[in-house]
Amino acid sequence: MSLYIGKWTAKVKNSVLQLDGATFEVLVVRKKIKNMYLRVKPDGQVAVSAPLRISDKHIIDFIRLKKSWIIKQIQKQDTRRQSTAAPNTVWWLGSIKPILVEVGARNTAEMRGNAICLTVKDRNSKEMRDDVLEQWMRKQAAVIFNEQMNRIFRQVFAGYDIPMPKLYLRKMKTLWGSCTPSKNKITLNTELIKYDIRYIEYVVLHELTHLLYIHHDDDFYGFLSLHMPDWKARRTELNNHSGRVEF
Secondary structure: OOEEEOOOOOOOOEEEEEEOOEEEEEEEEEEOOOOOEEEEOOOOOEEEEEEOOOOHHHHHHHHHHOHHHHHHHHHHHHHHHHHOOOOOEEEEOOEEEEEEEEEOOOOEEEEEOOEEEEEEOOOOOHHHHHHHHHHHHHHHHHHHHHHHHHHHHHHHHOOOOOOOOEEEEEOOOOOOEEEEHHHOEEEEEHHHHHOOHHHHHHHHHHHHHOOOOOOOOHHHHHHHHHHOOOHHHHHHHHHHHHOEEEO
């Protein structure tokens, strides 16, 4: 299977990726980050987030190096779109939940048995339904993420002279989480609520570990391996499920 990269200049954020005669768009976004990130979006678009000063050649070589992974992810996204195309469903903690909609005096949402029930003022407003669902999932994410962070912090970090960090939630495109030790702040991606609790645990422990070890060095990974021996498997599974990867 061959890989061809179209013309790429510093002023162009989009390029062309051809795989076996099929053409795919490649989006490059340069931002103030240290590492390069690669993911395949649900629509099959290949997206690269790169540091501001990295060369175009480095980005092209990076994509060529990961061509087998890109091909597999595009195939997985095609399969995923087919398996999750059913309307009125949503991913929730690693499983697909049906969505029930009913009309009521105010917009609310709740879990009823195995389904998520939305009560909306206007049943025909997709924007209203989506907003109610997103707000409810964000609130649930805040509860679940806080529970996991508090539990892991008590179990792993209680013996260290560091305070409990503040938790912030954000919807992010390229990161599952981030840690700012100077502000004692951890930010988690709200999209994590869609995935199995094992992956949430991994991301939480990863970010908490940065309170002790700022950089991804041997000490950082040694600490991670000590307290979660299967963290590599969890990271790989999470990235495979979501179609994104960090290098």
